[in-house]
Amino acid sequence: METRRKLEILADAAKYDASCASSGAKRARVDGGLGSTTGMGICHSYTPDGRCVSLLKILLSNVCIYDCQYCVNRISSDVPRATFAPDEIVNLVLDFYRRNYIEGLFLSSGVVKSPDATMERMIEVARSLREDHKFGGYVHLKVIANASRDLVLRAGLYADRVSANVELPTTPDLARLAPEKRMADVENTMHTVNEKSIESKSERRSFRHAPRFAPAGQSTQMIVGATPSADGTILATSARLYRAHGLRRVYYSAYSPIPFADPRLPPRAVEKVREHRLYQADWLLRFYGYSHEELLRPDENLDPDLDPKVMWALSNRHAFPVDVARAPKELLLRIPGIGVRSVARILSTRRHSRITLDDLARLGVSVGRAAPFVVTADARENSELRTLDNVDLRARLVARENVSARPKRASDAQLSLF
């Protein structure tokens, strides 16, 4: 089969993985080599669905001996199959990288003969890039479920980031749809990666040339809405993974129907807004000091109409209003419409100057959302502040959200037409 046709099949098959990041690790170009990694991540293009193209994201093969029901590549699925030879991938990466099309490679695969045999071939691609071609660009390797520990450790020596997908949020969910996968195995892999990565960092403090191990850490992905697990359960799993295995990111992928799907799967796509709210809540866990228990009980879902931060504020109105001139950083971070960067600007500005509602807008705050919850130097002008205890505050905020989020709504409406 011609490379172009393989690329079509194996890029299409890889698009169900949500991760696209090329950030988190710095790697300088070695002498006589090609490429570097800045730590920032660069999107070299955007597809018409608004997604960033940063890496060559492909499968090594979409042949698979497993039968995970949510997966388009499962053994029982009737899709065209293809398999790359390792050097085909290496050449594609080098050709694209030299022309500045990509930041590097994100390689995953179906399970070809056995998890280990597949992992070996993926590692060979990464090894050849790093050793034969002194490639300094970004490499993200997916760890195949149930691959042996030795191979996971080798993958981390070549890759900037490795990831083992949990795929579904709970053990019973997995038992139902992915009989070959077990949460404990996935977490074992994560544990290995985390341990080795901590070890490598401490070694490098003593020996500058000690080998690096997955310097951009590890991530994972969960499919949302393929099983009945609620957002509260999903966030609890994320929180556990972040804490226990030092994950950098959990990616959420709203389930969308795949061709010839299993009858146990929902026939319709899960609304994109659910994925969006989960990402917002995930951000609150990582950067805003929220705990998942504060946001949701295990059987609760996020409010599709409101940002989870607004949702929390509405059910914790006793904590508001917050005075921007005095409140500590932790409280500023809880004001709806104010992000981490705005908080930093407020903290720096308030030492020298009073802050009005208009000033907040200049600092990048979404004033419409923040106004009911915030005391500024011109509090008397802030008529919204009086609405904090109103019963209809939620409805007003939802209405405002709908106005400001019109483009997103429009595209949602377009989807529901079909």
Place this chain on the structure above:
Amino acid sequence: MIVVPIEPTFASFRNGARAALARNLGPGLVKFVQRDSAQTQLSFVSPDSHVLTGGREAQAHDAVTTSSRVPRVSKTFLSLGERVAVHRDTGVWDALYRVLFRLTHGEPRLLEVATDRDVRPLSLFDAAVRRDVHKMHAFVRFREARARDGESVWVAFYEPDHRVADRAAPLFVDRFGGTRFVLATPDVTLFWNTIALQRGPGSPDEAAARAAFDEDTRHEDGVADLFRTYYESIFNPARVNPRAMRAEMPVRFWKHLPEAQSVPRLLKEATERKNSMIEPRALEPRAEPPIDGDTTDLARAALSCAVCTHSKSASQTVFGQGPTDARLFVVGEQPGDEEDLKGLPFVGPAGRFFDSLLAEAGVLRERLYLTNAVKHFTWEPRGKRRLHVRPHASSVRACRPWLDAELARVRPKVILCLGTTAAQSFLGPGFRLNQALGKWLPQSWAEGFLVSYHPSAILRMPEGPLRDAARAVFINDLVRASALAESDGTRS
């Protein structure tokens, strides 16, 4: 009004500003004018305005008379100035001077006040430049060519919004420094010879930038095409969002990007592709059982069900049968010829064989709930006979809600699936019997879930040890399923 003519560089602005500060000129009294546009600018300045010559003269002046008063400013301001100086808005210089004047006149920490009316424009200029550098890192595209010396060189032409080529270049040196490259922009052309970066005059356009080089156009177009193939394959037509795309990848940059030419076509095709992807599933008919009532009510409602395609050719719906409190729930494939005529499950040849196996296993048929994955007989005419045909997967899916409704009423302790079709109804089309035979399968419908042969499969096997073995397996499965169903404990 005093006009300070400067080159559009921060160094030149510093000289001019130093001269203005030395004369203690407030921001309202000075106007910085870029020399490349000074001619036109000057005519707008009132005739009584003075032109302040900065540069060497001002420096000399400072050195002699006012050096002790030359103010010092923070590094933060100097690096901010360097950054915003490449912004094309000619208002940058006056904005810088306004802040500089206040920094040196009693407000040394002004830059920390992000809300300040003079600081904010600089922050916006700074953000725009940072974004432009980032976009240049992203959207520059190299093509391999040959220079006059016959050696390889990688060539790119790019039009940034601001004069950011020098700021963006270090990343390319870091990445591609092992080879030679040319980065041409309308402002400046940068040439990296693997040792040092040389600056030359800018190129007006792509053609001019590439004119000096020889290119294997077919090969380069081929690689660009391959990338376009990649780009087209990763796009998900179900999630079209051109607005988000244009926000991140403004149309003015598209001319640099080989893949962007695919965008209009992809958007046009998106609707069709999306339909072919989702429609068959979304619109597939499914049975809609009533929410209330017991199994008798279900059976009555099912009589009028005509959701699956072959319901018309069957005589009647053959619904499940058995006590509502049955602990063992047995699922077959579909009714056969006799069942179709009588309207009862498991009464044909296979049903009679099943009865004999039940007797052998010591299991009472009266205690079982018996049903099928598909409740209409699927057949083909073969002579005078109606030949059994395996039901289509779409019929299995269409009928599945009935099975769910029966399960919800009976709530059995154990489910025993007879054959692949029954198991696939639960576990999906990927289910294969030989992997699962005799194993308690993990699932969430009942405490125990077992898949065995379909009795008719055993009937069809030729007499001999294979058939005897299958029969023994089946009886053993019946015994195990029944034992767990009747026990009060849980499966160990």
